[in-house]
């Protein structure tokens with residue numbers, strides 16, 4: 001198979017340059033890398049059905065696209081956009097049933113080796129589907145695609161489209177090109193590959209989606225310029241680039257009009273945001289938080305993820321001024337040892353975090369912290385590890401996304417000597433996670449008797465006569481409502497869903513779930 005880098009045409013030129021996003025399907029409010037304290041990197045399926053089942057243009061049955069997502073919230077956001085662009089251009093419908101799909105897309109993550117390995121094992125399964133249905137179009141997007149480019153097609157020649165995080169808006173053209181290639185003899189086919197970094201143009205070509213639910217992600221910047229020694233992101237997503245302020249606010253405005261109450265601002269280092277304003281001046285992150293807080297309906301603003309070197313005092317001040325900022329913060333800590341931080345090229349010492357958190361807690365004494373931690377970075381000694389453990393205890397982290405260091409080819413740390421056996425690293429990780437899990441439980445138990453602000457989102461999963469929502473500290477909360485008849489339950493749903501309410505917590509159910517009673521509707 002010959003491969004060419006796809007040359008974009010103006011397929012999307014007639015699209016409204018709006019930037020609204022679907023809420024992604026995750027329930028995990030701070031899943032920076034899509035996984036919690038275990039090493040699960042299961043694919044997630046974006047299953048939001050945002051389009052009519054019939055192609056509005058051709059009146060033929062709509063083609064169906066099945067999208068799996070690995071990794072972080074940015075990937076989930078991107079996957080929802082892939083569904084949007086194919087819906088908009090080709091009337092495609094997103095399906096969660098792989099057997100009925102005409103197009104399969106894998107949105108990949110290369111942050112750790114395990115996720116990357118899964119790409120080819122999953123593609124092997126997809127190959128069998130394509131053997132049964134040669135018309136099936138298979139696409140690989142995301143960071144593995146960006147890193148591997150056309151070598152994916154060399155290893156898996158049945159893959160039709162390869163695109164990176166910055167070129168997903170060109171999917172309609174890649175799809176058209178792939179379907180044209182079906183008519184060509186296999187050995188003469190040209191694979192369609194576009195893993196370029198065309199600045200930040202994708203946002204100008206994304207269609208306006210219909211939102212479901214009350215929470216939404218909004219990407220405010222792309223890429224990363226920090227070049228930490230362990231991390232592939234700068235190589236797969238490119239350098240940091242911020243979206244203009246007006247674009248971000250227009251997207252949030254539209255989401256708010258559609259009923260969204262909680263916005264999660266996304267980026268690799270959101271507090272490095274430098275968005276251009278209309279007058280050419282630069283808006284920084286703290287100012288953006290203020291702007292977002294003025295948008296009617298948006299009463300909770302979260303963000304994922306920040307960088308310690310950009311955590312300026314004006315952001316801490318915002319916590320004193322903006323009730324929309326919940327008392328929960330996710331921090332990419334990585335290690336509590338200054339030696340390890342230096343090896344990671346984080347360019348700060350642990351005191352920087354300690355000072356920032358102390359200042360934050362002076363403004364918000366009830367601040368809950370979650371963090372990213374890497375255990376077993378090359379050269380990490382027992383003493384270094386104990387410092388990380390101690391930091392987690394001292395700063396009272398109550399949730400973590402912690403993983404054993406994964407060697408990423410092409411990153412500076414991949415050349416460092418690393419003689420600690422994997423079993424020893426895993427033992428450290430288990431020890432670390434036990435401390436965090438105990439803290440999670442203790443903090444959840446302490447909620448009993450307290451009143452918490454909760455955004456009501458849906459009906460309880462296991463508790464069908466309860467409504468379910470999320471507290472500011474990210475815990476799931478269920479509470480009973482009048483379900484004596486279907487009509488009454490329906491009326492309660494109408495009254496409460498999408499509202500912020502105060503709930504008095506009455507019962508601990510599990511480490512991340514509590515039960516309570518409705519005290520009042522805030523609005």
Ligand code: SAM
Nearest residue numbers: 230231268269305306307332372373404405406
């Ligand atoms: N703003 C974040 C920061 O300051 O580090 C960047 C988020 S990064 C893309 C997501 C998380 O993935 C990191 O915080 C880190 O804990 C984890 N990660 C990245 N590279 C890794 C590696 N090689 N091995 C294990 N975990 C890694």
